Amino acid sequence: MDQGLHVLRPRTASQSPLLRNKAESVTITPPASLVSRRCWRLWLLRLLLLAGATYVALLVCWNASQLQVRGLSSSESDSVDLLVAAPPVEVQLSAREVSIRVALAVARQQEAEMRAKTTPTDKKEKKKVDARLRCRGWKATHDCDSDGERLPGLDLPCGKPVPFNQSGYCELEDKDTGQVYHAVRRGCNSVREDARFRCLDAAEFVKFPIRAKEVANKALSLAPLPGRGQDGIVMVVYPRLLASAYATVRTLREVLGCQLPIELWYRPDEMISMRNGLEPLKTLADSAGGVTFHEITDARAFGYGTKVYAIHHSSFERVLFLDADNVPVRDPSFLFQSEEFVETGAVFWPDFWHPDNTIFNIHRQSLVWQLLDLPFQDSFEQESGQLLIDRRRHTVPMEVLSFYAFHRPNLFDKFKLAHGDKDLFRFAWLHQNASFHMIHAPPAVAGRLTGVRTQQVEDVRTEAQAQAKETLEAEASTVETPDEYPDEMIWTHLLSFNSSAPRADYVIETYNADPQFPKEQHCYGQLHIGSNPNFYAEEIAGLSFAGLETDLRRFAKEAAELAAHAQNAQAESSNLNVPGMTQDETNNLLRPRVAALYASFLLCLSASRVGLLKGADGSSAASTFRSAMNAVAREANQFQLMRMEFLTGSLNDQDDPRDEVATVEQPKQQIEEKSNSKSSIEEAEEHARSVKMLPANDSKKRRLKCIGWRATGHCTPHGPREPENDKGCYNVIPNSVSGYCEVEDQDTGELYGVMKRYCASLRYDAIFRCSEAPNLVNYQLESVEAAEKALVPGFALPNVVEATTQPRDGIVMVVYPKLIASAYATIRTLRTVLGCQLPIEIWYRETEIRRGTEALAPLLELANTSEAGDISFHKITDHWATGFGAKVFAVYNSFFERILFLDADNGPARDPSYVFESPEFVDTGAVFWPDFWHPGYTIFNIHGQSLLWEVLGTKFVNSFEQESGQLLIDRKRHAAPLELVKFYTFRRPNPFTRLKLAYGDKVLFRLAWMKLQTPFTMIQTPPAIAGKVINGSFCGMTMVQHDPKGGVLFLHRNSNKLTGEVKREIIYHRPQAIKNVREKLLKEGIDHVPDQQAVDEEIARLSSTPAPTLEPPELDGLPDPAMWTHLLSFNTTSHRGFYKFSPTEPPHSSPIGNVATVSES
Structure with missing residues (x-):
């Protein structure tokens, strides 16, 4: 035997730690005629035969479970970068089929490795691109301004973290040209205090917007995202939110009557931690109908990324995404028909935070705008607990969104520029200048009012028309309560913001409400109610969704009971007992097999240490097996990966260094050129003279490109130039300013001034950007083309x-x-x-x-x-x-x-x-x-x-x-x-x-x-008003129109429409019914929470009693009030300037609608 070969001898059965004592071991006594050396060789031969029989099973089972893709180390991940989106293989294959597929995959893998040795990989090409920009270090500046005076004493090398409150920029050098650039320009508060920023990452930072544009450009050539032309709701669930999802789906189906189909997305590896966790939802799906389950197969799609994955891969064309703990208070189906969604194809909702009050550091000086290559957006941040998206109309923003969410390393997370997916949707839409509607009403908060403090633990969203409280996003803890439901009731009051108040006054406070809530529970709202007069609190018992929380808590309890039942059933069926055997007999049967498997493992470990399991190229058996399995999965997922490669392949292509020069340095060069020439005002005036004002009746259709907003003075677009107030194409132009949009004819290069604005050209609440100017210029030409068809x-x-x-x-x-x-x-x-x-x-x-x-x-x-x-x-x-x-x-x-x-x-x-x-x-x-x-x-x-x-x-x-x-x-x-x-x-x-x-x-x-x-005829008689004279005031609610000769012809009831029913107060019977039943039980000496049947009976009794009327009864007994007692007309010989209507409140408390008075001449 070779002296250099050391074989690790396996333990005997009596030495195995898997056996409890020596009495349970089996001792084999060799024949006396055999020498001891031959005996141990025979034992070793038997052991090798056993090892050979279990070798394939060991590699297939043990490696497949322990060395799967999600468990790979970073050093091995390069060989499986295309496997991240591979779906799990659901079919059951025999050992022979697995062996054949593995062998074929190994051959393909070896062929691919041979090609890789002769052809440079995309990663090598990418390294060359990244190597062109070399970091030279951090350059500090004064006064928290990246353009401020230099402070060389605070400069830092590339690998050293830059302190939080320091301003400056990273200096980069192009190794090919030797040019030096200033990138990642920072103010003192451009990043969060806990963000770790180094100039070593500056090159990646600079390339990010270039890569995003490449993704968008490639997405333009793709077909729209697939979908069935159907509307539906999408949710993502994980173990902690299973009860919430169950309660939300039950509420949608049984309480709100919503029949929209629902997709529930989940990660299989997360559900492993909760055995049969989906059983309650699957049981509900069988009874409710229209609920389907989908696995998230992309390894990158975890945490917040699961939401992006689910929306991107949904089978619905138009999606309402809801967080699983986000429950509507009315059937949300109407949102798909709302004017805002029909017009834009995307509706987003605001968060608590805005640039004046943010915990995520998204403000004017934030570094996120440089990363995105976007101008600062002065608006509320986005809250993505609910999203309404037409996927087919917004394919390109969805692809940019996927890039934002799944690029690695993730710069949003690395520099803490955004929290999860929260703002990524609006960022992607802004990046593409895609239309979307941001709900204008700030979110309200549902919670408790205790003493002088308000404790708010819910987030309330409003619908597209900002008329009704739309969703309640629950984040409350589960605390035992005196009633029959384990989850605590936390919705007693609704804290809303006066939408007419300035946005700066919208300040949501965060604090801890111990002992009312656990110390880890944060409250959002007002610590001292009334400290901010722009907020007002309402009792939820008087709102339309009173009682909804009780339904949710009841459904959540039901989900927990179903989950516990499923786990108990699984535990009973998962015992290792063999039918017909006791537990001890089963253990005795399994012990020898476990011992043999353990011995085989030791043998394989020894063989791998001495190189017996090395491949021909020096690779280990484990890596060869892993590569083979990756190739099988890669082949099964080929078509899906082709799409991903198409979108991300350009990120590894060679870049022209001149493009980087233009991207990084052009703004600085423009500023320096301006500062070295004549004054900016004189230059702006000279430039303005070269810009032609496009005639209103211009009939030529042009390919126009926006240059920017050009501000002028004296409230006229023809006034003196004010270059300091110029804006970019995507900036919202403030109200009460004058100027025009400068555009360029892409065919002739001529510059034109269009969308000429006076200070009063638009309403105060209109949102205008010059990026819309090219479409608006061609709008009139399109309208003429439409008319010419007729x-x-x-x-x-x-x-x-x-x-x-x-x-x-x-x-x-x-x-x-x-x-x-x-x-x-x-x-x-x-x-x-x-x-x-x-x-x-x-x-x-x-x-x-x-x-x-x-x-x-x-x-x-x-x-x-x-x-x-x-x-x-x-x-x-x-x-x-x-x-x-x-x-x-x-x-x-x-x-x-x-x-x-x-x-x-x-x-x-x-x-x-x-x-x-x-x-x-x-x-x-x-x-x-x-x-x-x-x-x-x-x-x-x-x-x-x-x-x-x-x-x-x-x-x-x-x-x-x-x-x-x-x-x-x-x-x-x-x-x-x-x-x-x-x-x-x-x-x-x-x-x-x-x-x-x-x-x-x-x-x-x-x-x-x-x-x-x-030609047309406009009736010359101004409209009169029909109404009542009350206490000397005329209260009009009906517009009176005339015929061509001036006679009264039409009476248009603009307000106080006919209903045929008596107007009564809106009564919410449930809170009163609970109170009545409770008082009845207390009188009987029973201190118990009323049961549902008693409450329903009391509601039926209260409903049989008519609610109080809002108006006194009419003498004729008809339900609609008589509103026409007088007619107020205008003197047609008076000047039109005196014809003015002033909307006022009615002179009594009856809610009879809008009224008007007339200033007579």
Whole structure:
């Protein structure tokens, strides 16, 4: 035997530590004829045979479980970088099949390694790119300004952390050109105090925005993210949130009636720690329906990254993501039809924090803006507990978001520039200048009010219209409570912010509320209620979602009970007993096998130490096996990885150093050039003279590129230049400033000034950026193209028959549940009171009517009566035609040739049939009516300096605004203007709503006719007002319109709509019912929490008693109050400047709606 070979002898069975004592061992006595040396050789041969039999099983089982991808060390991760997204193999393979696949994979791996020796890898190329920028160290500056005076005494080498409160920059050198750059410019508070920043990372920092742009550019060539064209809810669950997810899904299905499909995403390795953790949710899915489960297979997608992965890989086209502990208080389905989402395709919600009060250091001087290569955004931070995203419309931002979340090393985490995924969504959308809507209402807080302190442990979000409290994001602890539910009740009050107060006053305090809550529980709200008068507290018992927390706690308890039952069942079925054997017999059967496996392991360990298990290339068996298994998984995941490689492959390509020079140094060079030349103001004035003002009626379609905002003085775009107030293309332009957007014609290189703004050109709440200017310039050209389609010979609007000689006249209405009573009253008045026999079309959206059960029943019953005449019903089928757009759809698609459109709450004072024969309509084919407002007195900012006229490409017209509660149009004569109205209404993005240039459809008809210079008649008599005289004041709530001769024709109930029901107080019976049952039990001497049945019976009893009325009863006994006792009219001989309406509060406490007074001349 070779003297250099040392073999580790295995222990005998009696020596094995796996056996309890020597009495349980087996002793083999060799025959006397054999010498002792031959005996131990025979023993060794038997042991080797046993080892050979278990060798394959040991490698397959032990290596597969212990050396899987997620357990690799950093030194071995290079060989499996493409395995991170490989899904687990779910099929069961035989040992032979595994051996064959492993052998094939080993061959492929060896071939790949041979190619790698002759072809440079992408990583080597990347190292060359990174090596071009060499760090020269940290250069400190004075006064917390990176451009301040140098402080050489505080300079630091590249590898030394830079102190928190020090300003300066990192100096980088291009090794190819020798040029020196200043990068990562820092103020004293640009990073958080606990962030570890070194200039050694500066090169990676500089390259980050370049890589993000490459990802975005490649994503532009990709197909939209896959989806089934379906709306749905997406959640991510992990063991600690299983009960919360169960409660949320139960609430959505059983309490709120939400039928949206739900995807639940999870990481299998996280669920291992909680055996059968998903069983409660799977049980619920079987009963609730529409709930599916999906595994997260990307090893990088952990923690906050799971949310990004789930949204990116969802099968839904339009996604509402909810954190599992985020419960809606109403069915969230309506959000998918909200105007904000339809227009932008993405709705985000604000967090507690903003630049004036932030715990995440996101403010003007934050380093995050340099990393993203974005200008500072002065807005609330984002809270991502809920996200509403159209994945198909926003493929590119989603790919940029994935890059932000999964790039390594993650610079957001490394420098603590953002917390998890919290702000990454809005960052990605801002990076791509993609449209999104940020909810304007700041989040409220739900919690407790104790003494003079308010303890808030919930975060309340508002819906897209900022009308109702939308979601409650629970983060409370689970503390035993006196009632039957283990989770503590923590929602007693709602702390809200006065939205009219300045944002700087929105300061949420964080503190500990010990002993009411555990020391580790943080509270958000106001430590001393009333210390900030801009916050106000309401009792949740009086809100619409009172009792919701009890439902959630009940569902959470149910989830815990189901989970415990599943774990007990698993424990009973997981015993190692063999059927027909006792536990001791089973142990005796297993011990020899365990001993043999342990001996085999020792033998393999010895062989590997002496090199017997080395591969031909020197690699170990474990690494060879691991590489083989990686190759198998890589082959199974080939198509998925091709997409990932396509997106990230460019990050390893060679970069042109001149691009880096331009990216890093260009801003500095521009500043230095400006400082060395004439004064910036003189230079700005000289440059302004070279910029042409684009004419409003320019008819050439141009490829324009935004250069930036150019500020001017004296509240006019033609005033002196103020370069210190210039902004970038993506900066929001402040209100009450003047200037223009400078754009460049990419074909000719000419510079133009467009979107010329006076101080009053936009409303105070409009958000405007010059990045929108190129689209706005071409908007008027697109509108003309849309109208020209209707000028082609043979074009006709839908349902218009050209060959008819007798025009078909009729009335058109649009109804929705709240206006059914008004429509019924208007039609009955037309037929039975006024004797009007014009046919009537009633248009409606089926989705709106479906929410109001049997809503159309009164109108359908009326249509079947003999006195109703010709009444037909028509569905609005365009999903864009919501809100004001429904009117445009009905007018455009009507079956009448000449229509009188009436709002459902607009009642004629006489039979309107005669207006079809009026000289004004016969002459022009279109009659419109004026609104209360005119350029001298407007609440919609339509005047001579409004930006509206430049966007439309028309001249300012000094006249009353239009009120579209009634429209008289000959559709056959005016196909082109109606086509333009359709374009104005449904074109996305819509500048009228985005820039608040107009309100709904109110003025769109007049603007379309003016744009095409088509004649129309505007009624000259200003609208009067019908109302009451109360205590010497006139309280008006109905607009009165006139016919062409000045007679009263229409009474439009703008407020206090007809309902046919007595207005009563809104009563929430559950809190009162609980109180009543509780008091009844206490009187009987029972101190116990009321059971649900008793509470439900008390609610039924309380519901049978009518709530108090809000208004005194009328003498005639009708439920709607009589509001028309007086008519207030304007003297038509007076100057229009005296025609002013002042919205006021009613002179008594009755909530009768908006009222108005008139200043008479």
